Amino acid sequence: MVDILLDRIQGLGRGTLAAVSRLGRANVFLLEVFAGLSGMLTRPGLLIKQLFSVGVQTLIIIVVAGLFVGMVMALQAYYALVDFGAEDSLSVMVVLSLLRELGPVITALLFAGRAGSALTAEIGLMKATEQLSGMEMMAVNPIERVIAPRFLAGMISMPLLAAIFSAVGVMGGYLVAVELLGLDAGAFWSQAQAKVELFEDLGNGMIKSLVFGFVVSWIAVFEGYDCIPTSEGLGQATTRTVVYGSLAILVLDFVLTALMFGK
Amino acid sequence: MSETLIKIRGLKFSRGGRVIFDNVDMDIPRTGITAIMGPSGTGKTTLLKLIGGQLRPDAGTIEVDGQNIHQLKTKDLYALRKRMGMLFQSGALLTDLSVFENVAYPIREHTKLNERMVRQLVLLKLNAVGLRGAMDLSPAELSGGMARRVAMARAIALDPMMIMYDEPFTGQDPISMGVLVKLIKSLNDALNVCSIVVSHDVYETMSIANYVYIISAGTVVEHGSPDEIRNSHSEWTRQFMEGLADGPVPFHFDAPPLLDDLFAGSGTRRG
Ligand SMILES: Nc1ncnc2c1ncn2[C@@H]1O[C@H](COP(=O)(O)OP(=O)(O)OP(=O)(O)O)[C@@H](O)[C@H]1O
Numbered sequence: 024m025v026d027i028l029l030d031r032i033q034g035l036g037r038g039t040l041a042a043v044s045r046l047g048r049a050n051v052f053l054l055e056v057f058a059g060l061s062g063m064l065t066r067p068g069l070l071i072k073q074l075f076s077v078g079v080q081t082l083i084i085i086v087v088a089g090l091f092v093g094m095v096m097a098l099q100a101y102y103a104l105v106d107f108g109a110e111d112s113l114s115v116m117v118v119l120s121l122l123r124e125l126g127p128v129i130t131a132l133l134f135a136g137r138a139g140s141a142l143t144a145e146i147g148l149m150k151a152t153e154q155l156s157g158m159e160m161m162a163v164n165p166i167e168r169v170i171a172p173r174f175l176a177g178m179i180s181m182p183l184l185a186a187i188f189s190a191v192g193v194m195g196g197y198l199v200a201v202e203l204l205g206l207d208a209g210a211f212w213s214q215a216q217a218k219v220e221l222f223e224d225l226g227n228g229m230i231k232s233l234v235f236g237f238v239v240s241w242i243a244v245f246e247g248y249d250c251i252p253t254s255e256g257l258g259q260a261t262t263r264t265v266v267y268g269s270l271a272i273l274v275l276d277f278v279l280t281a282l283m284f285g286k
Numbered sequence: 287m288s289e290t291l292i293k294i295r296g297l298k299f300s301r302g303g304r305v306i307f308d309n310v311d312m313d314i315p316r317t318g319i320t321a322i323m324g325p326s327g328t329g330k331t332t333l334l335k336l337i338g339g340q341l342r343p344d345a346g347t348i349e350v351d352g353q354n355i356h357q358l359k360t361k362d363l364y365a366l367r368k369r370m371g372m373l374f375q376s377g378a379l380l381t382d383l384s385v386f387e388n389v390a391y392p393i394r395e396h397t398k399l400n401e402r403m404v405r406q407l408v409l410l411k412l413n414a415v416g417l418r419g420a421m422d423l424s425p426a427e428l429s430g431g432m433a434r435r436v437a438m439a440r441a442i443a444l445d446p447m448m449i450m451y452d453e454p455f456t457g458q459d460p461i462s463m464g465v466l467v468k469l470i471k472s473l474n475d476a477l478n479v480c481s482i483v484v485s486h487d488v489y490e491t492m493s494i495a496n497y498v499y500i501i502s503a504g505t506v507v508e509h510g511s512p513d514e515i516r517n518s519h520s521e522w523t524r525q526f527m528e529g530l531a532d533g534p535v536p537f538h539f540d541a542p543p544l545l546d547d548l549f550a551g552s553g554t555r556r557g
């Protein structure tokens with residue numbers, strides 16, 4: 024009985040220690056990545072290649088998702104507002120929720136699932152096949168050549184993708200509101216223009232997606248770099264990227280929203 | 287023996303609670319081929335990684351060219367690594383680059399040669415391993431043996447002072463094996479470098495080695511010239527060289543007696 028209890032306590036302690044040391048490794052790793060960013064100045068090609076595979080290849084899913092989310096938002100807003108005869112404010116509701124919340128958050132979630140998991144799997148496989156060790160032995164720093172470009176590409180892509188998501192979402196909202204429900208196009212745009220603040224709404228949304236981009240990219244490259252180099256370890260690392268990434272996005276979204284809009 | 291390039295003293299290293307090296311001393315000469323042989327899982331790959339500075343010993347020192355590898359600053363370590371070539375057991379080719387670009391990689395990273403010279407160098411290196419014709423293939427399109435030869439071309443791309451070969455012969459057909467044996471020998475003689483060959487292929491390795499270390503169970507069991515090893519009276523060495531199943535060399539990874547384990551109940555020993 025006491026044995027079992029001690030075992031449990033020991034297990035708990037071991038787990039906590041492991042978690043703390045992982046967190047420590049993640050932070051040291053981040054510093055090394057920052058140090059490695061300078062290497063991109065001499066080799067912009069590496070970054071451009073990653074911008075393509077991280078950013079451009081995520082574009083389609085972002086555009087499609089943005090379109091449908093915008094369309095659904097317009098429908099929902101219409102049903103909610105039409106009872107009060109306030110359907111002219113539909114565009115305000117659609118644009119604000121896209122810019123402040125849905126754009127950054129859904130983009131980041133999709134990004135974690137599409138690009139984040141791919142980053143982790145790619146880096147993890149490079150580790151498992153000794154490509155990273157091989158680079159080290161060729162006197163090439165893998166953090167500088169492999170990790171840093173991917174990390175930076177993720178950070179740059181996220182706000183751009185979120186902006187595209189929101190823009191396409193607004194188009195979707197317009198399609199539903201004006202073409203489907205027959206609202207007035209002029210009212211749609213003028214209401215939105217009157218109520219949306221450049222910094223308050225657009226700026227804060229951008230800040231959110233910058234933060235999400237940073238966190239998701241960090242998690243993705245760290246999980247790949249730190250994975251156990253077996254097929255099982257790789258699978259676990261990929262899953263962790265998506266799970267931790269998504270949770271981090273949602274928690275951070277709450278914190279950021281409270282800080283930004285909670286006056 | 288010529289001057290020493292790699293000096294290992296009192297090396298201790300353990301991994302996951304298992305002692306891999308216990309007080310190992312070695313001297314590897316600056317020129318010539320030194321073979322390191324030993325049963326699978328004794329830590330030959332680990333030894334190469336220790337020499338390359340990718341792993342840290344628990345105790346003891348490893349000096350390469352007079353510098354203590356594990357006390358170097360990153361910058362100096364990298365400078366030293368530029369002069370080391372390493373052939374990984376798995377090849378470790380960069381999968382997103384073609385064969386040509388793989389061999390060109392260290393050259394592009396560390397020199398400012400123009401494209402024409404890079405191309406000439408790469409073609410020469412690939413020709414040396416017989417794979418010039420494969421230069422446009424991607425690593426995924428190579429067989430295991432071909433991948434290892436490309437990795438070899440890459441390891442010699444910068445004309446290093448030492449080349450570490452981890453199991454260069456496994457997965458080679460008899461012809462390319464013979465070619466590789468000769469290649470390692472001729473590269474060694476032409477470049478006048480230090481070659482360290484880790485291998486199980488006793489016969490081939492002994493035919494080109496100038497000096498042989500046999501390691502097992504964490505220590506150096508025997509070392510000497512190939513002739514000395516061949517004429518060794520040690521039962522251990524004879525068993526290993528002749529590939530006999532019975533003798534002092536264990537085939538099994540450390541474990542309690544089979545019967546004990548079979549009747550020990552359920553689960554694994556780690557619990
Ligand atoms: N990442 C690791 N973590 C824990 N133990 C390891 C790790 N890598 C290797 N080992 C252990 O270290 C020992 C030596 O491994 P190593 O790969 O150096 O053997 P080797 O002599 O190269 O064998 P082979 O001839 O089969 O390639 C093995 O017994 C293995 O169990």
Ligand SMILES: [Mg+2]
Pocket residue numbers: 330331332375452
């Ligand atoms: Mg090995």
